[in-house]
Amino acid sequence: MSDYVIQANGLSKAYRLGLKDAKNDTLGATLASWVKSPAKNYNRLRKLSRFDPTKDDEEDMFWALRDMSFSVAQGEILGIIGRNGAGKSTLLKILSKITDPTLGEIRIKGRVAALLEVGTGFNLELTGRENIFLNGTILGMTRKEVTKKFDEIVDFSGVEKFIDTPVKRYSSGMKVRLGFAVAAHLEPEILIIDEVLAVGDAEFQKKCLGKMQGISAVEGRTVLFVSHDMSAVGTLCNKCLLLERGRIDMVGETPMAIQKYTQNVSGSSIEDYHESTIRLQIEEVTPTQLVAKAFFKILENNLLDGVFHLRLYDGANFELMFYKEKDIRIYDNEYVEIKMDVSSFKAGYYSIQVKYAASTIDLSKRVVLASDFTPVMVDRDTFKYEKGSIAPPVQLINTTRNFQY
Amino acid sequence: MVQETVIKSYKGVKPINWKELKQYKDLLYFMVLRDITVIYKQTIMGFAWAIVNPIVSMVIFTFVFGKLARITSDGIPYPLFSFCALVPWTYFSNTMNASGTSLIQSSNLFTKVYFPRILIPLTPIFSKLADFGISFAILILFLIGYKATPTVEILALPLLMVLMIVTVAGIGFWLSALAIQYRDVKFAITFVTPLMMYAAPVVFPSSMILEKYGYHGYLLYGLYPMAGVIEGFRGALLPQKPIPWDLVGMGSISAVVLFASGWRYFRRTERFFADIA
Known part of the structure; x- marks a missing residue:
């Protein structure tokens, strides 16, 4: 018996990309395609899961x-x-x-136990205790194994006091700690x-x-x-x-x-950076809620799965909020929308930074919160205010930080 | 002894891995427990919601079909007649809905971690039994109120429940596996459910089918498993009525077919659920 535990041989995986339909230029063609669309949709959905691996030249296949x-x-x-x-x-x-x-x-x-995302399957209504059992069995433990490891898990996570509190009252850090603690005690x-x-x-x-x-x-x-x-x-x-x-x-x-x-x-930075552009737009929903929309313009069909980040910094470049979405595929002219609650923030200057990691584009924008919490948008390129700000931002700081992507 | 697993592309149906299912039986237990614990959290009425639906339906049906349309109820007081049907029917329709959409609901779970996917549509089949139990308790109170003493036929009740569960499990396997590929199913379920209720002998007795379409038509009607389940419930609980074993037998045939084919379809398609969810 050899001493390997994992051996992969010629591993390949294909996915299908949803390609855009051809555009119709006449009313007749539009109507005809509308009538035909159920059959077409059926074929498209069916094809998603069915492959002929010998034919890898199909245009919408992605290895x-x-x-x-x-x-x-x-x-x-x-x-x-x-x-x-x-x-x-x-x-x-x-x-x-x-x-x-x-x-x-x-x-x-x-x-094999995989921890692809901490706290997978946590139910927010359940208590920490109930979630340890649920999460542990999801990861492949039996009830007996969880019971045996229970005290160790709780101890490692450091949430003893809140173990009978619903997880929805936990801070995000506590949730992560509890999730990791369960996974780390798998055997x-x-x-x-x-x-x-x-x-x-x-x-x-x-x-x-x-x-x-x-x-x-x-x-x-x-x-x-x-x-x-x-x-x-x-x-x-x-x-x-x-x-x-x-x-x-x-x-x-x-x-x-x-x-x-x-x-x-x-x-590879030079060739990759040019593949996409990104535009950040900040909108006000309510006085205490901002929406950041990141629009993507994808010039080539660069449909790599990427990581999308949004960070909010205060005037002293201290990070206040971090939003991350993994494995998103962005198509041309799509946007990602993130709601931010700014009710607890003091008036002052903030900067919002977005980054889409597949092609490493980042962009930051200044936002001014007035004393009555009315957010004011300042466009990065033109330095124009859009709504009654209290003072013009003196200088725009690009707060790009070095993080490894 | 360390066991070796081979992961590769499969064509067709993977054989059932009993050892794995045994290992994950605790997961099923906790998922069922989760569903039961969470469903009425942050409500004022709590588990009383389990009986609101069948009771309100009973009141409406008694008025519309019993009083206005004067549909025959085989000599049984109409409220009792319809409530006997509504208890299994409510379980059936709620479970069909929950099981059918279960894969869509938990797509964030099975794309992140591996466990036997079949547990997902199975969970509501067990967790909805809690609601069923509560409404069944109310049904017992009804029987006492109407002074209806069940005969020895009540012993067939567990069997009828098995038929009901096997049917809804088969449908759940089919619908959940189809819905994850074609979301149309999700919309179809909501409008097909009431149609299925009027097809079942909920507001009318199956004796009307017998009268109108003869015995062969009646047997054919029995292929709809809920016909046998509902008339079986009435037969088991009400002294005036015998259990229609011919309906139950026909229903059992199609229930087994539904279950086996649903299981097979689910197992055949589950390998790409994570890719298309």
């Missing part, structure tokens, strides 16, 4: 993974890195049995972790890293760790798998993989 082969030894902490759209999420979904590969196969020895042979460290405060992050190292070193379990945070990957992983556009770019020692990744990211 998220192509011919991947690798193996992972027992006790290894393998980092999986790569840009957005490189295929990390798809690979994890196949490893965790959420979806099947289109071609190829993967052999896994032992139980799988293989643990898959996707970017959970992006959340939680520094102390908790340290605790999580320590826990993961313990799982691998002391208990001999295998950990697959996906992150964009190169410092976490660097401290945690002994080996890395670098993905690029659905293929394996390299497998090797972590420092080298990180170096290659950094090169990839900066090297």
